[in-house]
Amino acid sequence: MIAIGVPAEGSEEPRIGLTPxxxxxxxxxxAKVTVRSGAGLRSxxxxxxxKEAGASIAKSDEDAVSGADVVFTVRRPSVELAKxxxxxxxxxxxxxxxxxxxxxxxxxxxxxxxxxxxLMPRITRAQSMDVLSSQSNLAGYKAVVNAAAEFxxxxxxxxxxxxxxxxxxxxxxxxxxxxLQAIATARRLGAIVTATDVRPAVKEQVASLxxxxxxxxxxxxxQAETSGGYAKEMSDEYKKKQAELVAEHxxxxxxxxxxxxxxxxxxxxxxxxxxxxxMKPGSIIVDLAAERGGNAELTKPGEVAExxxxxxxxxxxxxxxxxxxxxxxxxxxxxxxxxxFIDKETKELAIDWDDELAIGxxxxxDGAIVNERVAGGKTS
Amino acid sequence: MIAIGVPAEGSEEPRIGLTPxxxxxxxxxxAKVTVRSGAGLRSxxxxxxxKEAGASIAKSDEDAVSGADVVFTVRRPSVELAKxxxxxxxxxxxxxxxxxxxxxxxxxxxxxxxxxxxLMPRITRAQSMDVLSSQSNLAGYKAVVNAAAEFxxxxxxxxxxxxxxxxxxxxxxxxxxxxLQAIATARRLGAIVTATDVRPAVKEQVASLxxxxxxxxxxxxxQAETSGGYAKEMSDEYKKKQAELVAEHxxxxxxxxxxxxxxxxxxxxxxxxxxxxxMKPGSIIVDLAAERGGNAELTKPGEVAExxxxxxxxxxxxxxxxxxxxxxxxxxxxxxxxxxFIDKETKELAIDWDDELAIGxxxxxDGAIVNERVAGGKTS
Numbered sequence: 057m058i059a060i061g062v063p064a065e066g067s068e069e070p071r072i073g074l075t076p077x078x079x080x081x082x083x084x085x086x087a088k089v090t091v092r093s094g095a096g097l098r099s100x101x102x103x104x105x106x107k108e109a110g111a112s113i114a115k116s117d118e119d120a121v122s123g124a125d126v127v128f129t130v131r132r133p134s135v136e137l138a139k140x141x142x143x144x145x146x147x148x149x150x151x152x153x154x155x156x157x158x159x160x161x162x163x164x165x166x167x168x169x170x171x172x173x174x175l176m177p178r179i180t181r182a183q184s185m186d187v188l189s190s191q192s193n194l195a196g197y198k199a200v201v202n203a204a205a206e207f208x209x210x211x212x213x214x215x216x217x218x219x220x221x222x223x224x225x226x227x228x229x230x231x232x233x234x235x236l237q238a239i240a241t242a243r244r245l246g247a248i249v250t251a252t253d254v255r256p257a258v259k260e261q262v263a264s265l266x267x268x269x270x271x272x273x274x275x276x277x278x279q280a281e282t283s284g285g286y287a288k289e290m291s292d293e294y295k296k297k298q299a300e301l302v303a304e305h306x307x308x309x310x311x312x313x314x315x316x317x318x319x320x321x322x323x324x325x326x327x328x329x330x331x332x333x334x335m336k337p338g339s340i341i342v343d344l345a346a347e348r349g350g351n352a353e354l355t356k357p358g359e360v361a362e363x364x365x366x367x368x369x370x371x372x373x374x375x376x377x378x379x380x381x382x383x384x385x386x387x388x389x390x391x392x393x394x395x396x397f398i399d400k401e402t403k404e405l406a407i408d409w410d411d412e413l414a415i416g417x418x419x420x421x422d423g424a425i426v427n428e429r430v431a432g433g434k435t436s
Numbered sequence: 437m438i439a440i441g442v443p444a445e446g447s448e449e450p451r452i453g454l455t456p457x458x459x460x461x462x463x464x465x466x467a468k469v470t471v472r473s474g475a476g477l478r479s480x481x482x483x484x485x486x487k488e489a490g491a492s493i494a495k496s497d498e499d500a501v502s503g504a505d506v507v508f509t510v511r512r513p514s515v516e517l518a519k520x521x522x523x524x525x526x527x528x529x530x531x532x533x534x535x536x537x538x539x540x541x542x543x544x545x546x547x548x549x550x551x552x553x554x555l556m557p558r559i560t561r562a563q564s565m566d567v568l569s570s571q572s573n574l575a576g577y578k579a580v581v582n583a584a585a586e587f588x589x590x591x592x593x594x595x596x597x598x599x600x601x602x603x604x605x606x607x608x609x610x611x612x613x614x615x616l617q618a619i620a621t622a623r624r625l626g627a628i629v630t631a632t633d634v635r636p637a638v639k640e641q642v643a644s645l646x647x648x649x650x651x652x653x654x655x656x657x658x659q660a661e662t663s664g665g666y667a668k669e670m671s672d673e674y675k676k677k678q679a680e681l682v683a684e685h686x687x688x689x690x691x692x693x694x695x696x697x698x699x700x701x702x703x704x705x706x707x708x709x710x711x712x713x714x715m716k717p718g719s720i721i722v723d724l725a726a727e728r729g730g731n732a733e734l735t736k737p738g739e740v741a742e743x744x745x746x747x748x749x750x751x752x753x754x755x756x757x758x759x760x761x762x763x764x765x766x767x768x769x770x771x772x773x774x775x776x777f778i779d780k781e782t783k784e785l786a787i788d789w790d791d792e793l794a795i796g797x798x799x800x801x802d803g804a805i806v807n808e809r810v811a812g813g814k815t816s
Contacts, residue, residue, distance in 0.1 A: 070588075099588075100588065100716070100717050100718045100745070183597040184597050184598055184599075185598075186597060186598070189596070189597060189598075190596060190597070190598045193594065193596055194590060194601075197590050197592075197594075198590075201581070201584045201585050202585060204581045204584075204585075205581050205582060205584075205585035207758075208450075208479075208480065208757070208758055208759050208760050209758050209760040209761050210574060210577050210578075210758055210761050212577075212621075212624065214573065214577075214617075214761075216569070216570060216573055216765060217563040217564050217566060217569060217570070218564050218565075218566070218569075218570045218765040218766075218768040218769050218772070219564075219764075219765065219768050221574075221761045221764070221765070237594075241592075241625075244592065244624050244625055244626060245621075245624055245625065246624060336480070337480050338480040338760065365480070377588070378587075378588055378589050378590055379588050380588050380589040380718065381589050381590050381594075381601045384599075384601070385596060385598040385599065385601070386598075388598040388599050389598050392598070
């Protein structure tokens with residue numbers, strides 16, 4: 057019978073990788089689940105909620121993980137925690153595989169198998185396990201809500217007896233999962249929304265959400281658009297023209313939300329100091345790439361920076377600001393990933409190391425790093 | 437030629453009663469406008485903006501008001517400011533007419549004519565001058581935005597690859613201008629919205645915004661609903677049944693927004709401690725009546741109170757949190773009020789003291805309180 061253990065996260069992380077809902081499903085699938093007392097509190101899941109769902113409560117992280125075949129975390133845990141685990145047990149979480157490689161190697165040396173959910177292959181079968189999507193979606197929502205809370209005007213147009221309040225202009229840079237949800241949320245709130253992305257193919261998605269795509273629509277763009285190219289690199293000449301258009305566009309925006317992240321690399325700089333200075337005092341930038349240094353030149357990760365009346369929100373872990381939803385989705389991602397690895401007959405852990413999901417996410421086994429994207433800091 | 441002066445507000449008030457837009461209109465109507473340097477900064481109106489619109493900039497409040505026939509303020513100013521004004525000049529603002537009567541009398545004794553915009557008669561002609569409506573509308577918007585920012589879940593239902601995020605439940609108590617905008621904003625954000633009010637007649641308005649009206653719909657209610665009674669007092673028996681229904685309803689809400697204010701009186705208590713304790717941890721109450729003591733039993737005016745995991749936002753001056761819009765609408769309200777009192781020929785101030793708008797709003801003239809709702813602290 058597979059034993060699953062869940063320790064508490066550190067003070068900077070309100071999310072948790074297990075919810076009463078997933079406890080029920082895992083117990084039904086044959087698992088014995090143990091959770092550290094109080095670990096779910098910041099997502100408003102009490103020990104009683106977990107107990108009712110069928111979990112046992114452990115008094116310490118060590119008690120929660122020492123008998124476990126599988127441990128669920130949100131962030132990369134300490135080496136001490138891994139040492140408290142059984143050799144060969146699986147540690148599954150967002151292990152931040154491209155940072156602090158030495159720390160990762162120390163974790164690997166404990167003999168625990170490490171699975172990093174950020175590396176999940178982006179294939180249909182793995183959609184329900186895609187933690188980057190589930191968390192980015194919420195981050196995109198929260199980016200707009202936080203911008204609206206900071207902004208000194210209303211987002212929607214309002215018709216009042218004393219005249220009209222104009223709608224705010226919101227510009228979303230980078231139309232991935234977070235960008236799409238940011239567009240949708242800003243549209244919900246009645247803003248005039250524009251968006252851009254290096255991939256011409258997303259123009260249609262942007263339009264379908266009621267926003268306008270900002271791009272130099274020359275011949276090169278039109279070819280790239282129809283070829284549906286996900287990653288086709290545009291010419292340097294095109295990039296220059298596009299950058300000029302975007303810089304001009306940013307001047308008239310009230311709120312800019314940047315979402316450009318490249319796995320394992322520092323965030324690309326999209327908003328220069330000069331662009332910030334071209335914006336009206338009172339404008340807001342929300343930088344969803346703050347964790348990787350930021351898309352804006354003046355972003356201070358974890359802080360609200362202010363420059364000539366423009367405020368730049370560099371808050372980290374926006375998904376963690378809606379921990380109830382973020383934990384629910386993340387816990388479902390983990391449950392969806394582990395369930396196929398529970399043997400239907402014996403109910404024991406049976407990782408299929410040849411499965412492409414295991415191959416993609418496994419970064420350490422038997423004391424060594426096994427993932428070539430991670431080993432040596434390669435970023436593929 | 438009428439001279440209009442505008443001093444700076446105190447540190448607690450980001451709004452201002454004059455905008456470059458209204459400067460243009462007032463100058464066109466024949467006025468000379470002077471504004472204290474920096475007075476508009478917190479609404480992002482610079483001295484240059486005012487100058488371009490046709491105003492003069494004064495270095496001190498005294499310089500701004502000493503030559504003025506009319507002074508616009510947001511809040512009740514100091515006696516010193518009134519003393520710097522000409523005898524018989526008009527001071528127009530939100531003078532908080534039912535508080536600190538002694539302070540109001542001291543202001544009256546300076547010989548300045550006082551007009552309190554909160555007392556504007558609610559007649560069709562005065563709709564464009566209705567500061568309570570213009571500011572409440574924005575407060576209702578901001579209440580929902582602040583609740584969404586504090587709330588540890590998303591408001592809209594989201595369909596994701598990892599399953600559904602459920603919509604949040606928002607309950608609006610008191611369906612005036614603020615309540616209606618709160619309903620509209622919460623609906624925009626995708627919440628499941630319910631509302632209640634002591635006036636059965638507003639049921640239809642609530643329904644038209646896509647929200648559900650919560651009321652004991654017995655015979656008495658149906659009669660009150662169809663009679664369109666604005667202020668018909670319901671029976672004690674009905675009130676008791678309704679209170680029980682609301683208490684039961686509140687248990688299952690994620691966000692409650694209270695907006696019940698009675699001019700000149702402490703806010704009615706709508707949410708008892710027991711009701712707060714019946715709510716789930718993580719729930720949010722936004723108390724728009726915090727300035728008058730609050731609609732919830734545990735509201736701390738100006739603070740975020742927390743009780744058993746329920747947070748109660750008692751922020752003051754929510755309209756002042758969107759000062760750009762709030763100042764724009766408020767300045768239009770003042771301009772609409774004063775323009776009819778500028779003589780078309782001479783361009784001099786010519787208050788028609790027999791006009792019902794002047795009668796309604798004037799609270800002091802020639803050194804004495806002249807409004808019977810205000811004199812002696814009467815509350816109408």
